[in-house]
Amino acid sequence: MRSELLDVHTGRREVVFDLTRQCAEFVARVSDSGDGLLHVFVPHATAGVAILETGAGSDDDLLALLEELVPRGFGWRHRHGTPGHGRDHVMPALIPPYASIPVIDGQLALGTWQSICLVDTNVDNPDRQVRLSWLAG
Template sequence: MKRFDMIARGTVTRQATGRLVVDTKGQGFTEITDAAADFVREAGVRHGLLTVFCRHTSASLTIQENADPDVRTDLLTALDGLAPRHAGYVHGSEGPDDMPAHLRTLLTDVALTIPLVDGQLALGTWQGIYLIEHRDRPHRREIVLHLAGA
Protein backbone atom coordinates (compact mmCIF):
# COMPACT_ATOMS: atom_id res chain seq x y z
CA MET A 1 0.00 0.00 0.00
CA LYS A 2 1.32 3.43 -0.91
CA ARG A 3 1.21 6.33 1.51
CA PHE A 4 0.39 9.80 0.25
CA ASP A 5 1.11 12.90 2.31
CA MET A 6 -1.35 15.73 1.87
CA ILE A 7 0.60 18.97 1.92
CA ALA A 8 -0.82 22.50 1.78
CA ARG A 9 -4.40 21.26 1.78
CA GLY A 10 -6.94 24.06 1.83
CA THR A 11 -4.36 26.84 1.45
CA VAL A 12 -4.53 29.76 -0.94
CA THR A 13 -2.75 29.23 -4.24
CA ARG A 14 -0.09 31.79 -5.14
CA GLN A 15 1.48 32.33 -8.53
CA ALA A 16 4.69 33.89 -9.76
CA THR A 17 5.99 34.39 -13.28
CA GLY A 18 9.51 35.24 -14.31
CA ARG A 19 11.79 35.36 -17.31
CA LEU A 20 15.28 33.96 -17.65
CA VAL A 21 17.56 35.01 -20.50
CA VAL A 22 20.27 32.49 -21.39
CA ASP A 23 23.18 33.32 -23.68
CA THR A 24 24.33 30.09 -25.31
CA LYS A 25 27.73 29.39 -26.81
CA GLY A 26 26.32 27.39 -29.71
CA GLN A 27 25.26 23.76 -29.80
CA GLY A 28 25.27 22.17 -26.36
CA PHE A 29 23.76 22.06 -22.90
CA THR A 30 23.49 25.01 -20.51
CA GLU A 31 22.43 24.14 -16.97
CA ILE A 32 19.74 26.44 -15.55
CA THR A 33 18.94 24.53 -12.33
CA ASP A 34 20.37 27.18 -10.01
CA ALA A 35 18.51 30.00 -11.77
CA ALA A 36 15.22 28.07 -11.48
CA ALA A 37 15.90 27.34 -7.79
CA ASP A 38 16.67 31.04 -7.18
CA PHE A 39 13.35 31.99 -8.78
CA VAL A 40 11.49 29.52 -6.52
CA ARG A 41 13.29 30.81 -3.43
CA GLU A 42 12.50 34.45 -4.25
CA ALA A 43 8.83 33.61 -4.92
CA GLY A 44 8.48 32.13 -1.43
CA VAL A 45 6.22 29.27 -2.52
CA ARG A 46 6.74 26.07 -0.51
CA HIS A 47 4.63 23.48 -2.35
CA GLY A 48 3.41 23.47 -5.94
CA LEU A 49 4.57 23.14 -9.52
CA LEU A 50 7.19 25.01 -11.51
CA THR A 51 6.70 25.16 -15.26
CA VAL A 52 9.79 26.01 -17.31
CA PHE A 53 9.02 27.01 -20.92
CA CYS A 54 11.45 27.72 -23.78
CA ARG A 55 10.14 30.31 -26.26
CA HIS A 56 12.03 28.94 -29.27
CA THR A 57 11.72 26.25 -31.94
CA SER A 58 15.42 25.49 -32.33
CA ALA A 59 16.30 25.12 -28.65
CA SER A 60 14.70 22.93 -26.02
CA LEU A 61 14.68 21.84 -22.39
CA THR A 62 15.48 18.60 -20.62
CA ILE A 63 16.14 17.15 -17.20
CA GLN A 64 19.31 15.11 -17.34
CA GLU A 65 22.22 13.86 -15.28
CA ASN A 66 24.35 16.70 -13.93
CA ALA A 67 27.24 14.66 -12.51
CA ASP A 68 29.15 13.34 -15.53
CA PRO A 69 29.54 15.71 -18.51
CA ASP A 70 30.17 12.69 -20.76
CA VAL A 71 26.42 12.02 -20.60
CA ARG A 72 25.72 15.34 -22.31
CA THR A 73 28.40 14.66 -24.92
CA ASP A 74 26.84 11.27 -25.69
CA LEU A 75 23.38 12.82 -25.87
CA LEU A 76 24.59 15.33 -28.48
CA THR A 77 26.12 12.46 -30.46
CA ALA A 78 22.80 10.59 -30.32
CA LEU A 79 20.89 13.70 -31.48
CA ASP A 80 23.37 14.04 -34.38
CA GLY A 81 22.42 10.52 -35.43
CA LEU A 82 18.68 11.11 -35.09
CA ALA A 83 18.65 14.51 -36.84
CA PRO A 84 21.85 14.84 -38.90
CA ARG A 85 22.92 18.00 -40.66
CA HIS A 86 23.11 17.93 -44.47
CA ALA A 87 20.38 15.30 -44.79
CA GLY A 88 18.74 16.93 -47.79
CA TYR A 89 16.02 18.82 -45.88
CA VAL A 90 13.75 21.14 -47.89
CA HIS A 91 13.84 23.87 -45.21
CA GLY A 92 17.31 25.39 -45.34
CA SER A 93 16.85 29.15 -45.64
CA GLU A 94 18.45 29.72 -42.21
CA GLY A 95 21.39 27.38 -42.75
CA PRO A 96 22.13 23.67 -42.60
CA ASP A 97 21.81 23.56 -38.80
CA ASP A 98 18.26 24.99 -38.69
CA MET A 99 16.08 22.05 -39.79
CA PRO A 100 18.04 19.56 -37.65
CA ALA A 101 17.53 22.00 -34.74
CA HIS A 102 13.75 21.89 -35.28
CA LEU A 103 13.82 18.08 -35.36
CA ARG A 104 15.89 17.94 -32.15
CA THR A 105 13.39 20.23 -30.43
CA LEU A 106 10.61 17.92 -31.60
CA LEU A 107 12.46 14.96 -30.05
CA THR A 108 13.07 16.73 -26.75
CA ASP A 109 10.63 19.36 -25.45
CA VAL A 110 10.07 23.06 -24.89
CA ALA A 111 8.34 22.75 -21.49
CA LEU A 112 9.04 20.97 -18.21
CA THR A 113 6.97 20.69 -15.05
CA ILE A 114 8.80 20.14 -11.77
CA PRO A 115 7.14 19.54 -8.39
CA LEU A 116 8.09 21.81 -5.52
CA VAL A 117 8.31 20.25 -2.04
CA ASP A 118 9.23 22.24 1.08
CA GLY A 119 10.48 25.11 -1.06
CA GLN A 120 12.84 22.89 -3.08
CA LEU A 121 12.69 21.57 -6.63
CA ALA A 122 11.90 17.85 -6.29
CA LEU A 123 14.73 16.81 -8.61
CA GLY A 124 16.62 13.58 -8.07
CA THR A 125 20.17 13.56 -6.72
CA TRP A 126 21.83 13.62 -10.15
CA GLN A 127 19.21 15.61 -12.06
CA GLY A 128 19.67 19.08 -13.50
CA ILE A 129 17.54 21.33 -15.71
CA TYR A 130 19.17 22.12 -19.04
CA LEU A 131 18.54 24.38 -22.00
CA ILE A 132 19.75 22.58 -25.12
CA GLU A 133 20.97 24.86 -27.88
CA HIS A 134 20.53 23.04 -31.20
CA ARG A 135 22.03 25.73 -33.46
CA ASP A 136 25.75 26.02 -34.17
CA ARG A 137 26.21 29.68 -33.36
CA PRO A 138 25.51 31.44 -30.03
CA HIS A 139 21.98 32.63 -29.36
CA ARG A 140 20.13 34.54 -26.68
CA ARG A 141 17.28 32.31 -25.49
CA GLU A 142 14.30 33.31 -23.37
CA ILE A 143 12.87 30.96 -20.76
CA VAL A 144 9.55 31.70 -19.03
CA LEU A 145 9.12 30.42 -15.48
CA HIS A 146 5.69 29.99 -13.90
CA LEU A 147 5.21 28.84 -10.34
CA ALA A 148 1.85 27.91 -8.84
CA GLY A 149 1.44 26.71 -5.28
CA ALA A 150 1.17 27.65 -1.66
Protein backbone atom coordinates in the same frame (compact mmCIF):
# COMPACT_ATOMS: atom_id res chain seq x y z
CA MET B 1 0.95 32.34 -10.93
CA ARG B 2 4.31 34.12 -10.75
CA SER B 3 6.46 34.19 -13.87
CA GLU B 4 9.70 35.71 -15.11
CA LEU B 5 12.01 35.48 -18.10
CA LEU B 6 15.65 34.47 -17.90
CA ASP B 7 18.04 35.68 -20.57
CA VAL B 8 20.53 32.94 -21.46
CA HIS B 9 23.57 33.36 -23.70
CA THR B 10 24.27 29.95 -25.26
CA GLY B 11 26.86 31.07 -27.82
CA ARG B 12 27.36 29.83 -31.35
CA ARG B 13 27.81 26.12 -30.59
CA GLU B 14 25.44 23.34 -29.61
CA VAL B 15 25.03 23.29 -25.86
CA VAL B 16 23.32 21.68 -22.91
CA PHE B 17 23.04 24.65 -20.54
CA ASP B 18 22.35 23.88 -16.87
CA LEU B 19 19.52 26.07 -15.51
CA THR B 20 19.15 24.34 -12.13
CA ARG B 21 20.72 27.12 -10.05
CA GLN B 22 18.58 29.83 -11.67
CA CYS B 23 15.47 27.66 -11.22
CA ALA B 24 16.23 27.05 -7.54
CA GLU B 25 16.83 30.77 -6.97
CA PHE B 26 13.51 31.63 -8.61
CA VAL B 27 11.66 29.05 -6.51
CA ALA B 28 13.32 30.38 -3.33
CA ARG B 29 12.09 33.91 -4.17
CA VAL B 30 8.49 33.03 -5.03
CA SER B 31 7.47 29.87 -3.20
CA ASP B 32 7.30 31.09 0.43
CA SER B 33 8.79 27.65 1.25
CA GLY B 34 5.58 26.02 0.07
CA ASP B 35 4.65 23.23 -2.30
CA GLY B 36 3.81 23.64 -5.97
CA LEU B 37 5.15 23.25 -9.49
CA LEU B 38 7.91 25.01 -11.34
CA HIS B 39 7.16 25.15 -15.04
CA VAL B 40 10.12 25.83 -17.34
CA PHE B 41 9.31 26.88 -20.91
CA VAL B 42 11.54 27.90 -23.83
CA PRO B 43 9.63 30.19 -26.23
CA HIS B 44 11.78 29.23 -29.22
CA ALA B 45 11.15 26.92 -32.19
CA THR B 46 14.68 25.47 -32.03
CA ALA B 47 15.40 24.64 -28.37
CA GLY B 48 14.11 22.34 -25.66
CA VAL B 49 14.23 21.58 -21.95
CA ALA B 50 15.57 18.30 -20.60
CA ILE B 51 16.10 16.82 -17.15
CA LEU B 52 19.38 14.92 -17.11
CA GLU B 53 22.69 14.43 -15.36
CA THR B 54 25.37 16.92 -16.36
CA GLY B 55 29.11 17.04 -15.81
CA ALA B 56 29.70 13.30 -16.20
CA GLY B 57 29.52 13.24 -19.99
CA SER B 58 25.76 12.78 -20.34
CA ASP B 59 25.33 16.26 -21.77
CA ASP B 60 27.94 15.58 -24.46
CA ASP B 61 26.41 12.13 -25.06
CA LEU B 62 23.01 13.75 -25.62
CA LEU B 63 24.40 16.15 -28.24
CA ALA B 64 26.25 13.29 -29.97
CA LEU B 65 23.11 11.13 -29.98
CA LEU B 66 21.05 13.97 -31.43
CA GLU B 67 23.60 14.38 -34.23
CA GLU B 68 23.36 10.64 -34.91
CA LEU B 69 19.56 10.55 -34.85
CA VAL B 70 18.96 13.92 -36.51
CA PRO B 71 22.06 14.67 -38.63
CA ARG B 72 22.76 18.14 -39.99
CA GLY B 73 23.63 16.52 -43.32
CA PHE B 74 20.12 15.16 -43.89
CA GLY B 75 18.26 16.68 -46.88
CA TRP B 76 16.20 19.13 -44.82
CA ARG B 77 13.41 20.96 -46.63
CA HIS B 78 13.60 23.82 -44.12
CA ARG B 79 16.69 25.55 -45.54
CA HIS B 80 17.23 29.03 -44.11
CA GLY B 81 20.17 29.67 -41.79
CA THR B 82 23.38 27.67 -41.59
CA PRO B 83 23.59 24.30 -43.38
CA GLY B 84 21.48 21.72 -41.58
CA HIS B 85 19.46 24.32 -39.65
CA GLY B 86 16.30 22.39 -40.53
CA ARG B 87 17.24 19.85 -37.85
CA ASP B 88 17.04 22.58 -35.20
CA HIS B 89 13.39 23.13 -36.12
CA VAL B 90 12.45 19.46 -35.55
CA MET B 91 14.42 19.20 -32.30
CA PRO B 92 11.49 20.33 -30.07
CA ALA B 93 9.57 17.25 -31.27
CA LEU B 94 12.28 15.14 -29.59
CA ILE B 95 13.19 17.40 -26.67
CA PRO B 96 10.07 19.33 -25.70
CA PRO B 97 10.27 23.07 -25.03
CA TYR B 98 8.99 22.64 -21.47
CA ALA B 99 9.30 20.70 -18.22
CA SER B 100 7.43 20.78 -14.92
CA ILE B 101 9.26 20.06 -11.69
CA PRO B 102 7.55 19.41 -8.34
CA VAL B 103 8.53 21.69 -5.46
CA ILE B 104 8.23 20.42 -1.90
CA ASP B 105 8.76 22.79 1.04
CA GLY B 106 10.28 25.37 -1.31
CA GLN B 107 12.86 22.95 -2.76
CA LEU B 108 13.06 21.48 -6.25
CA ALA B 109 12.16 17.78 -5.93
CA LEU B 110 14.88 16.61 -8.33
CA GLY B 111 16.74 13.33 -8.00
CA THR B 112 20.34 13.36 -6.80
CA TRP B 113 21.91 13.65 -10.25
CA GLN B 114 19.12 15.46 -12.10
CA SER B 115 19.60 18.92 -13.57
CA ILE B 116 17.21 21.17 -15.49
CA CYS B 117 18.82 21.97 -18.83
CA LEU B 118 18.23 24.09 -21.88
CA VAL B 119 19.17 22.05 -24.95
CA ASP B 120 20.13 24.39 -27.80
CA THR B 121 21.42 23.01 -31.09
CA ASN B 122 20.78 26.22 -33.04
CA VAL B 123 24.20 27.80 -33.72
CA ASP B 124 22.49 30.73 -35.50
CA ASN B 125 20.89 32.11 -32.32
CA PRO B 126 23.33 32.76 -29.44
CA ASP B 127 20.75 34.35 -27.11
CA ARG B 128 17.72 32.62 -25.63
CA GLN B 129 14.98 33.27 -23.14
CA VAL B 130 13.55 30.80 -20.68
CA ARG B 131 10.26 31.44 -18.89
CA LEU B 132 10.03 30.22 -15.29
CA SER B 133 6.52 30.02 -13.84
CA TRP B 134 5.54 29.19 -10.28
CA LEU B 135 2.22 27.45 -9.64
CA ALA B 136 1.51 27.28 -5.92
CA GLY B 137 0.01 24.08 -4.52
